[in-house]
Amino acid sequence: MKELILRFKTVPRWAILLLDLLLLTWAFTLSYFIAKQFNFQEIVRGHFFIYTAVYGSLALPVFYFMRIHTGLIRYSDTRDMLKIFSAMLITSAAYVIVIYSALVPLLDIKGTQLRLVLLINFFIGTSLLVMLRITVKNIYFILTRKARDLDTVRVLIYGADQNAIMAKQALENSTETKFVIVGFIDISRGKLNSYIERKRVYHIKDLAALKKKYAIDQMIFVKDHLGTRDKKVIVERCLRLGIKVLTVPPASEWVSGRLKIQQIKNLRIEDLLQRAPIKINNDKVCDDLCGKRILITGAAGSIGSEIVRQVLRYEPQMLVLCDQAESPMHDIQLEIEEKFPNSNVVITIADIRNLERMHQIFNDYRPELVYHAAAYKHVPMMEKNPGEAVSTNVGGTKNVADLSILFGVKKFVMISTDKAVNPTNVMGASKRIAEIYTQSLDGTQSMPLTPAANGVGMMVKGTRFITTRFGNVLGSNGSVIPRFRAQIEKGGPITVTHPEITRYFMTIPEAVQLVLEAGTMGQGGEIYVFDMGNPVKIIDLARKMIQLAGLKPEKDIEIVYTGLRSGEKLYEELLNDGEKVLPTYHQKIHIAKVNPIDHEVAKRVVYELIALNERKNSSGVVRKMKEIVPEFVSKNSPFEALDPVK
Numbered sequence: 001m002k003e004l005i006l007r008f009k010t011v012p013r014w015a016i017l018l019l020d021l022l023l024l025t026w027a028f029t030l031s032y033f034i035a036k037q038f039n040f041q042e043i044v045r046g047h048f049f050i051y052t053a054v055y056g057s058l059a060l061p062v063f064y065f066m067r068i069h070t071g072l073i074r075y076s077d078t079r080d081m082l083k084i085f086s087a088m089l090i091t092s093a094a095y096v097i098v099i100y101s102a103l104v105p106l107l108d109i110k111g112t113q114l115r116l117v118l119l120i121n122f123f124i125g126t127s128l129l130v131m132l133r134i135t136v137k138n139i140y141f142i143l144t145r146k147a148r149d150l151d152t153v154r155v156l157i158y159g160a161d162q163n164a165i166m167a168k169q170a171l172e173n174s175t176e177t178k179f180v181i182v183g184f185i186d187i188s189r190g191k192l193n194s195y196i197e198r199k200r201v202y203h204i205k206d207l208a209a210l211k212k213k214y215a216i217d218q219m220i221f222v223k224d225h226l227g228t229r230d231k232k233v234i235v236e237r238c239l240r241l242g243i244k245v246l247t248v249p250p251a252s253e254w255v256s257g258r259l260k261i262q263q264i265k266n267l268r269i270e271d272l273l274q275r276a277p278i279k280i281n282n283d284k285v286c287d288d289l290c291g292k293r294i295l296i297t298g299a300a301g302s303i304g305s306e307i308v309r310q311v312l313r314y315e316p317q318m319l320v321l322c323d324q325a326e327s328p329m330h331d332i333q334l335e336i337e338e339k340f341p342n343s344n345v346v347i348t349i350a351d352i353r354n355l356e357r358m359h360q361i362f363n364d365y366r367p368e369l370v371y372h373a374a375a376y377k378h379v380p381m382m383e384k385n386p387g388e389a390v391s392t393n394v395g396g397t398k399n400v401a402d403l404s405i406l407f408g409v410k411k412f413v414m415i416s417t418d419k420a421v422n423p424t425n426v427m428g429a430s431k432r433i434a435e436i437y438t439q440s441l442d443g444t445q446s447m448p449l450t451p452a453a454n455g456v457g458m459m460v461k462g463t464r465f466i467t468t469r470f471g472n473v474l475g476s477n478g479s480v481i482p483r484f485r486a487q488i489e490k491g492g493p494i495t496v497t498h499p500e501i502t503r504y505f506m507t508i509p510e511a512v513q514l515v516l517e518a519g520t521m522g523q524g525g526e527i528y529v530f531d532m533g534n535p536v537k538i539i540d541l542a543r544k545m546i547q548l549a550g551l552k553p554e555k556d557i558e559i560v561y562t563g564l565r566s567g568e569k570l571y572e573e574l575l576n577d578g579e580k581v582l583p584t585y586h587q588k589i590h591i592a593k594v595n596p597i598d599h600e601v602a603k604r605v606v607y608e609l610i611a612l613n614e615r616k617n618s619s620g621v622v623r624k625m626k627e628i629v630p631e632f633v634s635k636n637s638p639f640e641a642l643d644p645v646k
Helices: 002-006 013-035 040-045 048-065 078-107 114-148 162-172 204-214 228-241 269-273 282-289 302-312 326-339 355-365 379-384 386-406 426-441 480-489 508-521 538-548 599-613 618-628 638-642
Strands: 152-158 178-185 199-202 218-222 244-248 293-297 318-323 345-349 369-372 411-417 446-448 459-461 464-470 472-474 494-496 505-507 527-530 559-561 580-583 589-593
Touching (some): 013 048, 013 114, 048 078, 048 114, 078 114, 152 162, 152 204, 162 218, 178 204, 199 204, 269 538, 282 508, 293 302, 293 355, 302 318, 302 326, 302 508, 355 386, 369 386, 369 508, 379 386, 379 426, 386 411, 386 426, 411 426, 411 508, 426 464, 426 599, 426 618, 464 508, 480 494, 480 538, 505 508, 508 527, 538 559, 599 618, 618 638
Parallel strands (some): 152 178, 152 218, 411 464, 464 527, 472 505, 494 559
Antiparallel strands (some): 446 459, 580 589
16 A cells, blocks of 8 residues: 555546546536426426536536646645636636527527526536545545655744745645644734634744644744844744744745745754845946946855846946856856846956956956955965965955056955954955055046136046955855854864854845945945944854754764964954044945055055065065054964064
8 A cells, every 4th residue: 555655646637637527517417406406307308418518518628728637636726726716617608608699599498597507506516626636635645644654743834924824735735744733923913813724823922832732843934034133033942942943935936836845944044144134225336337347356256256146137238257266157157147148248267366367358358347356265274375365365456456547447346354454364464455555546547638618627536446344254165154064964073263253244145235335335445344243153153053953062063162273363353443434325334444555655565575475485475464564463373473572
């Protein structure tokens, strides 16, 4: 029996159509008998057989062309029921037209009571067809679950709207897991203690009692319901009670209108840390980007690739992508071809350190805007390879910035980092030097315009150089969250460098939104600092990720402290001690008041640093970096010996 059910094949479509017609014929017969009050003599002497044959002849093409028989009965839903309802109405209407326009005059029939027959038949026929599908569906799922010995999972669903109801129906119909829906959780007092599809709506305060009474295993969120404040409160309670938190996409994202078990995902830490959606001035950004030629360096990286996605929504004239990583560039190319098939995108493989190659790209495509995201970013790796940090983060940035001036780029937006503030490592110092150089370029070039009518000559500013500075982005390549996730999947341990280490976090999309907005508002020379919210303890992040995986910290997954890595500091900063911020029209974007360095001075020290780097003397390079950035004091690094003795 078990093997028979598991090997169950779908019934042929013609068999379903035949079964539907048999039910319709039986329903019509019963309706006719009811209308005639079961007067068999009158029924037999009348035109019963002709009426029934005509009805069946009309129902067949209607049900066939409306494809009522093509859906799998065990997956029938409300849309299938609506199609049955519509088919019955069309059949009844066609029947009335045929009978009264052709058959009644032909046979001189009077007093047929066909309207009453059709009314009764509509309710009986519709009910039988719907009951057939519901019965077959329930029997199939009951037998399948028993045959497969499925584990029972007791579930609460957050929300009480249509998406939550559809999620309930989909979970109950699952053949892969036996979900028992205990009820709904909602914060709307108007819905509390009401019933939806025989399931009660509870308040979040009832969660502990429900866990104790029903042994709740999981809380299901529909992603549309993931609001910031309420979400965090509910998730925290679930984690404390040992209830696993899962998410399903909204019904609009279900495959073929049905929820697949693979779409039920663990709630990710990125979802939990995400703040309220950022609002940007799309009209201003569109004016800045629409119809422009734009170059993005580091286009295959975490930030660069998101800049690509968001810029493409504003329909630039041309988008030139530049990166040295071949495989990631191939991936982003395939994504663009799928999601933005009509966009004008040029893929270039190039290293920003190669001045001749970058000159060729600028000369060929003449970009009007440049988003410079290419950089080395991993602190411990750059601490061991300071020459590479200088050649890419400083030398590469200098190449792109100088070419931007040479080819008349209107705006150059550089992606920097909070590690450039009071740097304790080579990577942060290299980014601070890049900031210094690009900021010094702003205002050094002006282009004369034709004298105005009043005879007064005018000057227009050349390339505007803008820097954006923010902290860690959630889920970026090589960051802490993907590493923790991989360690949890392996069964642990999770490695944390220090129990007190904290970091600022922002999602990649919201960081890029702010980059575009800052680039739009920038007049040149600014360093924009983003509101990163409150810093997060990495140890708290690790514990929360373990709990979200349905496990217990220190019991199921061990947490091990490994010590601060080379160049790493406990707390990141967005401003150094001498900097203050000015507000902008966007509440999450501020301008850091940084004392600019004269361009000739900046150019000289950068040239000296690059020349020193060509001699492959790491200590000499780092010593020079500390001269350029006096606040650069190494931490947990062999380069501490180069710091002045206090």
